[in-house]
Amino acid sequence: MSEFDYDLFVIGAGSGGVRAARVAANTGAKVVVAEEYRVGGTCVIRGCVPKKLFVYASRYGKDFSDVENYGWSGEKPSFDWTTLVANKDKEIDRLNGIYIKNLKASDVQILDTRAVVRGPHTVYLLNEEIEVTARTILIATGGAPFVPEFPGHEFTITSNEAFDLPSLPQNMVIVGGGYIAVEFAGIFAGLGVHVTQLYRGEQILRGFDDDLRNNLNDEMVRRGIDIQLNADVKEISQAGSGYRVDLNNGDTIYSDLVMYATGRNPNSQNLGLEKTGVETNRNGAIIVDEFSQTTVPSIYAIGDVTDRVNLTPVAIREGMAFVQTVFHDNPTSVDYENIATAVFSEPELGTVGLTEAQAREKYGEIDIYKSLFKPMKHTISGRDTKTMMKIIVDAKSDRVLGVHIMGPDSGEMAQILGIAVKMGATKADFDATMAIHPTASEELVTMRDKWQPSEV
Numbered sequence: 001m002s003e004f005d006y007d008l009f010v011i012g013a014g015s016g017g018v019r020a021a022r023v024a025a026n027t028g029a030k031v032v033v034a035e036e037y038r039v040g041g042t043c044v045i046r047g048c049v050p051k052k053l054f055v056y057a058s059r060y061g062k063d064f065s066d067v068e069n070y071g072w073s074g075e076k077p078s079f080d081w082t083t084l085v086a087n088k089d090k091e092i093d094r095l096n097g098i099y100i101k102n103l104k105a106s107d108v109q110i111l112d113t114r115a116v117v118r119g120p121h122t123v124y125l126l127n128e129e130i131e132v133t134a135r136t137i138l139i140a141t142g143g144a145p146f147v148p149e150f151p152g153h154e155f156t157i158t159s160n161e162a163f164d165l166p167s168l169p170q171n172m173v174i175v176g177g178g179y180i181a182v183e184f185a186g187i188f189a190g191l192g193v194h195v196t197q198l199y200r201g202e203q204i205l206r207g208f209d210d211d212l213r214n215n216l217n218d219e220m221v222r223r224g225i226d227i228q229l230n231a232d233v234k235e236i237s238q239a240g241s242g243y244r245v246d247l248n249n250g251d252t253i254y255s256d257l258v259m260y261a262t263g264r265n266p267n268s269q270n271l272g273l274e275k276t277g278v279e280t281n282r283n284g285a286i287i288v289d290e291f292s293q294t295t296v297p298s299i300y301a302i303g304d305v306t307d308r309v310n311l312t313p314v315a316i317r318e319g320m321a322f323v324q325t326v327f328h329d330n331p332t333s334v335d336y337e338n339i340a341t342a343v344f345s346e347p348e349l350g351t352v353g354l355t356e357a358q359a360r361e362k363y364g365e366i367d368i369y370k371s372l373f374k375p376m377k378h379t380i381s382g383r384d385t386k387t388m389m390k391i392i393v394d395a396k397s398d399r400v401l402g403v404h405i406m407g408p409d410s411g412e413m414a415q416i417l418g419i420a421v422k423m424g425a426t427k428a429d430f431d432a433t434m435a436i437h438p439t440a441s442e443e444l445v446t447m448r449d450k451w452q453p454s455e456v
Contacts, residue, residue, distance in 0.1 A: 002030075002135070003133075004121060004133045004134050004135045005030075005132045005133045005134065006030050006031065006032050006132065006133070006134040006135070007024070007029035007030045007031065007134065007135050007136065008020075008021070008024050008025075008029055008030075008031045008032070008134060008135070008136050008137075008138060008326075008327075009031075009032055009034070009115070009123050009132065009134035009136070009137050009138070010031065010032070010033040010034070010138045010140060011033075011034050011115045011117075011123070011137070011138070011139050011140065011141055011271070012033075012034075012035060012041070012139065012140035012141040012142060012267075012303075012305075013033045013034075013035035013038075013039040013040065013041060013099070013103075013110070013140075014040070014041020014042060014043065014044075014140055014141075014142045014303060014315065015040075015041050015043050015044070015303075015312045015315050015316050015319075016041075016140045016142075016302045016303035016312075016315030016316055016318055016319040017033060017035075017041070017138065017140030017302070017303070017319065018033070018039065018040075018041070018099055018102070018103060018319075019315075019316045019319040019320060020138055020140065020302065020319030020320070020322050020323055021033045021103060021106070021108045021138075022102060022103060022106040022108060023319070023320060023323045024323045024326075024327050025106040025107050025108045026106055027323070027327045027328070029327060031106075031107075031108045031109070032108065032109040032110075032111060032132075032134075033103065033108055033109070033110055033111065034111040034113055034114070034115035034123070034125065035110065035111070035112065036112070036113060036114040036115075038096055039096055039099045039100050039103070039110065040092075040095055040096050040099045041142055042142050042143070042304075043312040044092065044095050044096065044099065045092055045096065046159070046160050046163055047159070047312075048312055049091070049092065049095065050088050050091075050092060050163050051159075051163075051183060051184075051187070051344065052344060053084075053087075053088050053091065054084070054088070054163070054187045055183065055186070055187055055344045055346075057079075057084050057187075057190075057191065058186060058187045058188070058189070058190025058191050058346065059190060059346065060077075060079075061079070061190055061191070061192065062190065062383065064076050064077065065381075065383075066377070066378070066381035066382075066383055067381075069380050069381050069382050070380060070381065079191060079192065081165070081167060081168045081191070082167075085163070085164060085165075088163065111125060111127075111128075112127070113125045113126055113127035113128060114126040114127070115271075116270070116271055116272040117137060117139075117271055117272040117273060117275075117276050117278070117299065118131060118272055118275070118276070119276055120137075120276065120277075120296050120297070120298045120299065121133050121134055121135065121137070121298055123137060124272070135298065136298055136299075136300065136326055137298060137299045137300070138299075138300045138301070138302065138322065139268075139271065139273075139278075139286060139294075139299065139300070139301040139302075139305055140301070140302050140303050140305065140315070140319070141266075141267040141268065141271065141303075141305045142266075142267050142303055142304045142305055142315075143264040143265055143266050143267055143304035143305065143307075143310065144160075144264060144265060144267050145158035145159055145160055145260070145261070145263075145264055146260075146262060146263045146264055146265045147260045147262070148260075148262065150233065150234070150235065150236075151234075151235040151236070151237075152235050152236030152237055152243075153236070153260075155236045155237075155238065155243055155258060156175075156236065156258045156259065156260045157257065157258070157259050157260070158259065158260055158261070159180055159184065159259070159261060162184060162259055165257075168188075168191060168192070168193055169193055169255075169256035169257040170193065170194065170256055171193060171194040171195070171196070171255055171256055171257075172188060172193055172194075172195055172196070172255055172256060172257040172258065172259060173195075173196045173197075173198060173245055173253055173255045173257070173258045173259070174188075174195060174196070174197045174198070174259045174261060175197075175198045175199075175232075175233055175258065175259070175260045175261065175262055176197075176198075176199065176260065176261035176262045176263075177197075177199030177200075177201055177203075177204040177205060177206060178204075178205065178206070178261060178262075178263065179205065179343045179345075180261040181197060181199070181204075181261035181262075182197075182204055182205060182216070182220070182343060182345045183343065183344050183345055184259065184261060185197045185220065185225050185227075185345075186220065186223070186225070186344075186345045186346035189220075189223055189224055189225050189346075190223075190346060194224070194226075195224075195225045195226065196225075196226040196228065196253055196255070197220075197225055197226065197227045197228070198228050198231045198232065198233065198247070199227070199228070199229055199230075199231065200230065200231065200232040201229065201230070202229060202230065203217060203229060204216065204217055204220075204227065204229075205343070205349075207355075208343075208349070208351065208355065208404075209351065209355040209356055209357075209390065209402070209404040210355070210356065210357065211356070211370065211388060211390050211404065212349055212351065212388070212390075212404050212406055215372070215386065215388045215406050216343075216345055216347070216349060216406055219346070219347055219385060219386065219406070220345070220346070222384060222385070223346060228247075228251075230249070231247050231248070231249055231251070232247065232248045233245055233246070233247060233248070233258075234246045234247055234248045236258055239254055241256070242254060242255055242256045242257075243255050243256075243257075243258055245258060264304065264310070265283060265284055266280075266283065266284045266285045266286065266304060266305040266306070266307050267304075267305055268280055268284045268285070268286055268305055269284065273286070276296055276299070277295055277296050278294045278295055278296050278299055278301075279294070279295045281307075283307065285305065285306055285307030286301040286305050286306050287306075288300070288301050288306050288308075290333040290334075291321070291322075291325045291331055291332070291333055292306070292318055292321065292322050292325070293325075300322055300326070302315055302318035302319050302322055303315035303318060303319075306318075308336065309336050309339060311339065311341060314334070314336070314339065317334050318334050320332075321333060321334050338352055338353050338418065338421050338422050339352070339418070340352035340414045340415055340417065340418030340421075341414065342410060342411030342414055342415075344411065347385060347387070347406055347407050347408065347410070348406070348407065348408065348409065348410040348411055349404075349405065349406050349410050349411075350404075350405045350409075350410030350411045350412070350413050350414030350415075350417070351402070351403070351404045351405070351414055352402065352403055352414050352417050352418045352421050353392065353400070353401050353402030353403060353421045354392060354401045354402040355392075355402060355404070356368065356390075356392055356402075358402075359392045359394070359401045359402060363394050363395075363396070363401065365394075365395040365396065366392055366393060366394060366395055366401065367392075367393040367394075367395050367427070367450050368390065368391070368392060368393075368450065368451040369390065369391040369393070369427075369447040369448075369449070369450060369451060370388070370389070370390045370391075370447075370451040371388070371389045371390075371443050371447055372386050372387070372388045373386065373387055373443070374386060374387070375387050375407060375408060375440060376438055376440070377408075386406075386407075387405075387406060387407030387408070387440055388404075388405065388406040388407065389403075389404075389405050389406075389407075389440075389443045389444055389447070390402075390403070390404045390405075391403050391427065391430070391444065391447060392404075393426075393427045397426070398426040398427050398428055399424055399425070399426050399427075400420070400421055400425050400426060400427055400429075400430065401421075402421070403417045403421060403444070407440055408440065409440075413441050413444075417444070430444060430445050431445065431448070433445045
């Protein structure tokens with residue numbers, strides 16, 4: 001009989017925690033997961049999945065307008081927010097049920113409770129008011145939206161609340177310049193809300209390639225979003241049924257709703273970590289080594305709570321690596337280089353590898369290939385929009401260092417491109433690949449002329 005109640009105790013049933021629990025249980029280990037909210041985590045319940053559903057909804061308005069020049073006519077359909085929210089909830093309930101079913105199918109016990117670490121092998125269950133023991137503890141509690149403190153911060157909402165608004169506002173302010181702010185600006189603008197986006201920096205999407213940032217800014221403005229850079233909120237106060245938003249530059253905006261998307265913090269508070277010797281950094285991220293092990297050997301952490309690369313597929317991969325390390329005696333680390341990602345803005349972004357600035361700093365001499373063109377669909381629809389594609393190449397080795405795309409289905413393209421870049425494909429490999437015509441992606445294998453800085 002084991003000296004512990006469980007072989008593995010997982011705190012948090014998000015994508016990473018669920019994957020680790022299931023795979024560990026398939027080795028014959030006795031596994032339990034504690035989750036105080038809903039199984040599925042941020043991505044499934046109030047993140048990636050509902051966001052993508054809302055993105056789809058937001059695009060139909062323009063799509064209906066596009067069809068007229070293609071010969072379609074008739075009354076434009078109307079939009080009902082409550083129908084979207086209700087159908088979103090049905091899909092989330094379905095996914096939540098699948099996650100629970102899969103855990104049970106792997107003989108993973110699910111506890112609907114908050115769990116607090118009380119020692120290297122001890123966890124306290126708040127609802128049950130009991131302690132249990134585990135040979136290994138895995139913390140996978142994710143992150144949560146962060147709103148800074150300032151006069152009136154209590155009047156704001158975050159992405160958590162944005163999915164369940166009782167009704168759509170006529171106008172709103174979104175504060176932030178990251179992918180969450182950009183995506184929700186596109187969502188609400190596409191649904192007919194007048195959106196003002198405030199960002200304290202020089203340009204949105206800090207950390208992305210500058211061509212992506214600049215071109216997306218232009219496209220968002222073209223779609224009616226009022227982007228104000230170098231602007232931040234000084235104070236928010238109630239004004240009738242809405243809010244007065246005073247900015248640090250002296251301007252004032254009146255808005256029905258103010259949403260903050262200025263970052264997320266690791267969910268490491270009130271877990272008992274400080275009493276067990278698990279170290280965290282200044283923003284609360286749990287410090288781990290390359291194998292996701294904390295400063296307490298029996299306690300591991302994966303996903304956003306470690307603040308490494310905060311993406312759902314990364315958390316899942318970290319969970320898989322954790323199981324290999326702990327339950328297969330096969331120390332496995334995760335390779336964080338060349339992770340393909342997408343921003344579901346309007347238009348969409350897809351990217352993998354280094355930005356131009358990163359490539360110049362690391363490799364010095366690089367070659368740039370760029371193309372900016374109107375998508376074929378909109379040569380007839382009449383919509384004023386552009387697609388951009390950019391390839392960054394190491395001039396010495398000819399290896400493709402990064403690919404950045406703005407336009408329809410960019411995320412789908414970036415996923416496939418991620419394979420090529422990860423394998424070390426060269427520009428010659430791209431050039432040797434036959435194009436599929438007519439497609440937007442053929443541009444990636446037909447660009448032959450190096451971009452010169454003097455070109456517009």
